[in-house]
Amino acid sequence: MAVATGLLVRHGQGGARLIDIAEAAGVTPAAVSYYYPDLSDLYADTYASAVEQYLVRRRERVQSISEPVEQLSQCLALGVPQEHSSSRAATVLLIELSALAIRQERIAASGRRFEAEQLDLFQEILDAGSRAGVMELSMSSRDIARALLAVEDGIAIPVVAGRLDPAEALRVTLRTAASLTGTRALVAG
Template sequence: MARPKRQHERRAQLVEIARQLVVERGVVALRLTDVAKRAGLSPASVLYYFSALSELLKEVQDQAVERFCSARAEVARQEKDPRRRLVAMIRSGLPTGQDDELCRLLYELGTVARRDPAYAARYLDLYQRQVALYLGILEAGSALGVFDLASDSETIARNLVVLEDGYGLHMLMAVATFDVPTAERLLLSYAATATRCDLDQVLSPEPTP
């Protein structure tokens, strides 16, 4: 039996290899033998650390969701002005381009969520955490009088998350429907309408003294 430290290191190695393979090849074509080959192990050895490929991929998903949500929460913490926080949040939710590995990973694993309730539950958590971040920004801006919300804050927050997901998916297709500036502009347009706030002022460079 592997020692606890060694077992932890090997599990981490397998998770990293699985992450790389999902990004490179996609989740649909991935097989346990692919992970084992890159790790220099037999498939049976991989199953010593993870009972099935699905268990390994759930760990990959868990880490990807946590990284994505933590990064967005940090973006929100860095801005004090609700308007700037809203703009920064929108930018942080879109892929930076087709080479954005974290977003590609989340979208790839999302294909499994359509069939597996365990994966779907993790994506529901991802969605709810992002909605909560937007809710905090919208309600703070409303309380300060910088936002005049066109509908309830939860509806706007949900729409923003779903629009991000939709634009992001189109941006990562083999032939992208949107580039980053266009997707960002469309999202900011909706946000400005929904908050009745001129976000162009936030986007403009601050005057130098």
Template sequence: MIAERGLASTRIADVAERAGTSPPAVLYWFGSKDDLLTDALTVDEDRFYGAMTERLAALERPRHRLRLLIEACAAEYDWALWMELWGRALRDRGAAAARQRLDDRWREQIAEVIRDGQQAGEFAAGDPDDAAAIIAAVLDGLAVQVTLGDRAIPADRMRDLTVRSAELLVGCELAPLDERALAAGPSEEPRPWAS
């Protein structure tokens, strides 16, 4: 509902109808509209994060993992909900806490890929937390433009620009994902195109 109608114009009655029940029933479970909204905003992010963790684990090489991260953000994720959460976090304590938790986890996810890449010798040295913060910021910033339909930044340009930024930061080319990379399970194929 929030993704469709926006946080501001999502009514309890809408949620109830979609759930095939009545407004008081919604209140029965959530207590108040505020609680409902704050809970709802984090569900999608949590699901995306979970799926991403699985898919990352299926890729062996850090350079592929980093590329997948970026591609998924540019092509699959619904940033409208994320932006609604930002707006709410400006004034709502619960929303602010939820955002902090999700963002910490997300940046850590990126930083871990970078650390792996450095240990594997694929990525150049440098503070992985700094690089993660910058990559996350580029994704957020460009995603806003894409989501708002900016003429200058369609989704594929978002992907290309983010990939380029990441390449500069880790000093390693992030080749496009092909079936080999996506299908590759852990611990096989000893670096066929190693740098």
């Protein structure tokens, strides 16, 4: 999976064929096929692993902070892929394999879990901020969570493609969150 991940991030699916993975791993294609008779299963495991790592990293970052506004700020910052970071590699991998969810149920299931857990985390932060009186939500916390996740997802491709600077992407994301939560501190962040 580590070899497949590296190839997918660097070269996409076209550079992560069975023969490419076997060669990079120093094994025969038959050895890879023994464990993964269908290459889409290797991709599904790779996707599931990336999802798990991303979710764990995001939840750990948020749990290390007690203030809801800072939690939201840090959570959103993790969603902007930074050059030469694990967040960028994970984002590239997730983008690369997401299209397979149309035909590969295991990837689709991981994608649904990924989305649901991110929405839940955003909603928990927003609800905590509202209860603490530090956020004035412009609509339901679930709707804001959905909007923030849509902004994050929509901004990821231009960032990894080099069309949008990560700092500008974060600024736009934080401004959107500030607008939806009535939290000026996010814009200053």
